[in-house]
Amino acid sequence: MGSCVDFNADEANSWSRGRASARRLLKRLCLLVAVALPGIAGAEFRFNFPDPVTPVARETLNIHNEFMLIITILFVAVFGIMIYSMIKHRKSSGHSPAKFTGPTGGLQWFWALVPFAILLYIDFILMGIPAVHAIIEMEDTKTRADMVLKVTGMQWKWQYEYPEAGVKYISTTTTPREQINNSEPKGENYLLEVDHPVVLPVGKKVRILLTSTDVIHTWWVPQFGVKRDAVPGFLRETWVQIEKPGIYRGQCAELCGKDHGFMPVVVHAVPEPEYLAWLEEKKAEAKAAAGGADRAWSSDELMAKGQEVYTKQCAACHQPNGLGMPPAFPALAGSPVVKGPLLGKDGKILKDSHVDRVVNGKAGTAMQAFRNTLSDVELAAVITYERNSFGNRQGDMIQPAQIKALR
Numbered sequence: 462m463g464s465c466v467d468f469n470a471d472e473a474n475s476w477s478r479g480r481a482s483a484r485r486l487l488k489r490l491c492l493l494v495a496v497a498l499p500g501i502a503g504a505e506f507r508f509n510f511p512d513p514v515t516p517v518a519r520e521t522l523n524i525h526n527e528f529m530l531i532i533t534i535l536f537v538a539v540f541g542i543m544i545y546s547m548i549k550h551r552k553s554s555g556h557s558p559a560k561f562t563g564p565t566g567g568l569q570w571f572w573a574l575v576p577f578a579i580l581l582y583i584d585f586i587l588m589g590i591p592a593v594h595a596i597i598e599m600e601d602t603k604t605r606a607d608m609v610l611k612v613t614g615m616q617w618k619w620q621y622e623y624p625e626a627g628v629k630y631i632s633t634t635t636t637p638r639e640q641i642n643n644s645e646p647k648g649e650n651y652l653l654e655v656d657h658p659v660v661l662p663v664g665k666k667v668r669i670l671l672t673s674t675d676v677i678h679t680w681w682v683p684q685f686g687v688k689r690d691a692v693p694g695f696l697r698e699t700w701v702q703i704e705k706p707g708i709y710r711g712q713c714a715e716l717c718g719k720d721h722g723f724m725p726v727v728v729h730a731v732p733e734p735e736y737l738a739w740l741e742e743k744k745a746e747a748k749a750a751a752g753g754a755d756r757a758w759s760s761d762e763l764m765a766k767g768q769e770v771y772t773k774q775c776a777a778c779h780q781p782n783g784l785g786m787p788p789a790f791p792a793l794a795g796s797p798v799v800k801g802p803l804l805g806k807d808g809k810i811l812k813d814s815h816v817d818r819v820v821n822g823k824a825g826t827a828m829q830a831f832r833n834t835l836s837d838v839e840l841a842a843v844i845t846y847e848r849n850s851f852g853n854r855q856g857d858m859i860q861p862a863q864i865k866a867l868r
Contacts, residue, residue, distance in 0.1 A: 518686025614678030767846025783851030
């Protein structure tokens, strides 16, 4: 009798501890929900696509909505009939399964052919014709195009060029490293901010040419309904015609290496007068930059400019401290290449030298050529900076005018 009492007491204590543990778990869950709710309430929540701002995105959304409506009706009808039949003709009500013998009857042919015909009609007529029309419209990049934008993907940034205006620049992410390393709270547009966004006029059809300098990238802005691969050695194309002014964000949608997640796309859609004013401003900047290559720069000027260029263009691979990530991304600190000769005795580029690596790249490695990406001033500055930073004390420098002559 005593053993039974002891057993029941142990069982009661165990049950009590279980209830207490369950209460603690419930309190923690409630606390978690309470903490998460303000963030959920503050974020935009939607079941559908983002609001379309181009004809292609709007047509895609319309087709999607029509298709969802059709399959929802079919789902409700088919499962409604099936569930009704299962309940109505269940075995407990005295029903038994039918036994079919002999040739196929008219009813069987009806239930085979009519649904098949309905599906053919939906796929090829009701949805097929609008889908084909949308694809043709999506691929029509040349008809009535008002301007051209060339987009070049590279690890891990975008280059934008307006060929008709002679404007070209690099766009890189500006998300602070502290947010990436979780030492600061994430910003509202975490990993979706850049230093130089694309600027396009509202209402104009923009033909977009895409290519890449290294691996496949994908230029994607959800609200444009556009996602197109940028393939090395190929020039692919798409188009947009933005209908509403605003800031639209996207990103590279193709896994392209270590910093794939740091290739945002930001587009500012503005009225045409504002776009033209911005274009003139960029032309003036390009002219000033070209003029800067003709004057002599001091060491301090080159070092300051070089640090800025290095942070944006080089730190992703060679790291902010210059230690790199060997073997793919060699260290610059103490590098024999960086500490080697600057130029040959004749003032020309030495093969596989520091200047050659930065200007022309190195085949078979991740080191890309920057001759078509950076200006003469930027090239001279970053070379000078690398040779006199990270413990390297070469004490020399190269002038933008020298880079200009070496191109």
